[in-house]
Amino acid sequence: MVKIAVLGCGTVGGGVFKLIKQNANDIEQRIGQKVEVKKVLERDADKAHSIGVTTELCTSYDEILQDDEIKIIVELIGGTEFAYDCIIKAIEAGKNVVTANKDLLAIKGEEIFSLAKQKGVDICFEASVAGSIPIIGPMQNVLCANTFSAIVGILNGTTNYILTKMNDFGLSYEEALKQAADLGYAEANPSSDVEGTDAARKIAILGSLAFNSRCTLSNVYCEGITKIVEKDIILAKKLGYTIKLIGMAKEKDDKIILFVRPTFVPMSHPLASVNDVFNAVFLKCDAADEIMLYGRGAGEMPTASSVVGDVMTICNSIANNTTGQHGLDCYKQKEILPIGELESSFCLRLRVADKPNVLAGIASELGNRGVSIESVIQSPVPDVDMASLTIITHKAKEQALQDAISSLKEKEYVEKAYIFMCLDKTN
Ligand code: NDP
Numbered sequence: 001m002v003k004i005a006v007l008g009c010g011t012v013g014g015g016v017f018k019l020i021k022q023n024a025n026d027i028e029q030r031i032g033q034k035v036e037v038k039k040v041l042e043r044d045a046d047k048a049h050s051i052g053v054t055t056e057l058c059t060s061y062d063e064i065l066q067d068d069e070i071k072i073i074v075e076l077i078g079g080t081e082f083a084y085d086c087i088i089k090a091i092e093a094g095k096n097v098v099t100a101n102k103d104l105l106a107i108k109g110e111e112i113f114s115l116a117k118q119k120g121v122d123i124c125f126e127a128s129v130a131g132s133i134p135i136i137g138p139m140q141n142v143l144c145a146n147t148f149s150a151i152v153g154i155l156n157g158t159t160n161y162i163l164t165k166m167n168d169f170g171l172s173y174e175e176a177l178k179q180a181a182d183l184g185y186a187e188a189n190p191s192s193d194v195e196g197t198d199a200a201r202k203i204a205i206l207g208s209l210a211f212n213s214r215c216t217l218s219n220v221y222c223e224g225i226t227k228i229v230e231k232d233i234i235l236a237k238k239l240g241y242t243i244k245l246i247g248m249a250k251e252k253d254d255k256i257i258l259f260v261r262p263t264f265v266p267m268s269h270p271l272a273s274v275n276d277v278f279n280a281v282f283l284k285c286d287a288a289d290e291i292m293l294y295g296r297g298a299g300e301m302p303t304a305s306s307v308v309g310d311v312m313t314i315c316n317s318i319a320n321n322t323t324g325q326h327g328l329d330c331y332k333q334k335e336i337l338p339i340g341e342l343e344s345s346f347c348l349r350l351r352v353a354d355k356p357n358v359l360a361g362i363a364s365e366l367g368n369r370g371v372s373i374e375s376v377i378q379s380p381v382p383d384v385d386m387a388s389l390t391i392i393t394h395k396a397k398e399q400a401l402q403d404a405i406s407s408l409k410e411k412e413y414v415e416k417a418y419i420f421m422c423l424d425k426t427n
């Protein structure tokens with residue numbers, strides 16, 4: 001019997017209790033021993049009882065730390081303060097840890113993983129990226145012979161749910177966000193979903209794993225979905241794209257670039273058909289070439305699937321006396337490039353005065369910086385002598401485009417100018 005403690009009886013904690021109970025017999029057969037939740041830490045007793053917790057609740061975390069029978073602590077509280085203390089103290093007490101806490105790992109990963117290694121305990125975190133999708137395990141195990149060059153993903157269930165509902169069903173942003181929160185997909189503070197921070201944390205974790213070099217939240221260029229307007233969605237559709245919040249980590253010449261941003265994804269790209277709460281991670285590597293993993297990116301039972309899987313992995317490590325092997329060691333130090341170094345094609349959206357020489361002025365601002373135009377669509381804005389311009393560029397450096405936009409914004413004929421990155425197979 002392996003005895004564990006669970007911290008937090010919210011959405012994911014609730015799923016973990018259900019799954020351990022529901023599949024108890026198979027879990028025991030597969031790992032050769034029973035898993036028992038011996039202690040629970042949750043400040044809201046009613047919440048714990050409502051999800052079927054019968055174990056007495058601890059009044060302090062020390063009760064768990066001091067219990068020598070508890071070998072694994074499952075941290076499902078979230079946040080970076082109390083959860084940080086819990087994880088550090090667990091490792092110091094020689095306990096193995098399972099966590100879904102990307103907030104913490106994306107900023108304190110180095111400290112947590114090196115302490116775990118030093119103390120010879122496992123720290124497993126499959127649920128921290130893309131909910132139910134097995135991505136950490138495959139990258140660390142069956143794909144570990146590969147050199148990775150890029151990871152592109154839809155890494156946040158809440159925003160993908162919102163974009164799908166806005167795109168396919170015409171729901172308002174507010175209605176769609178409320179539904180995602182009611183379904184348990186959103187973070188305690190959903191601004192981290194919609195501002196892109198949650199996906200940025202996940203791409204930092206995946207970047208660290210893929211390139212063996214520590215990437216943190218502060219290394220990720222991040223834009224959320226709050227500025228997308230209905231007109232952008234309609235335009236993308238007309239041009240054969242769909243807008244997705246894309247996270248990407250790519251390596252070139254030993255340097256890494258990481259970002260999260262709303263992106264025009266061509267309908268022919270496999271990521272375009274990933275909808276609702278589903279996430280997908282597209283990997284490019286030297287031997288396996290291209291792989292895409294797909295599944296539910298958030299929610300009670302999908303996330304519990306990853307958490308309980310990690311608990312079972314550690315049970316096997318304990319049985320084989322091999323703890324201390326699961327973590328995220330980074331043995332290289334690679335330079336992080338600023339977003340201006342990104343090369344891609346872009347969709348430039350402008351609202352401009354509808355008069356002579358405007359198009360020529362814009363073309364020359366772009367051309368002078370080496371940005372070549374692939375196509376232009378102009379449509380009049382009714383009643384105001386303005387025009388809406390959509391310019392798709394050929395592949396260009398983002399810095400060149402940003403410089404052109406800064407200069408264009410100074411012109412009296414430009415009212416608005418912003419870009420979307422366009423994804424293609426070469427990104
Ligand atoms: P919830 O907010 O639903 O659950 C967290 C639970 O922890 C709440 O019951 C909360 O109680 C309790 N808690 C918070 N602080 C303390 C404390 N100091 N002492 C005791 N209990 C405390 O969050 P989720 O279950 O959604 O998320 C948990 C973790 O999993 C987070 O790190 C999240 O990012 C991650 N995650 C979530 C996914 C999802 O789909 N929801 C998917 C993947 C990862 P109270 O309500 O009283 O504050």
Ligand code: HSE
Binds near residue numbers: 128156157185186198
């Ligand atoms: N809030 C997150 C999401 C939970 O919507 O993807 C899963 O990490």
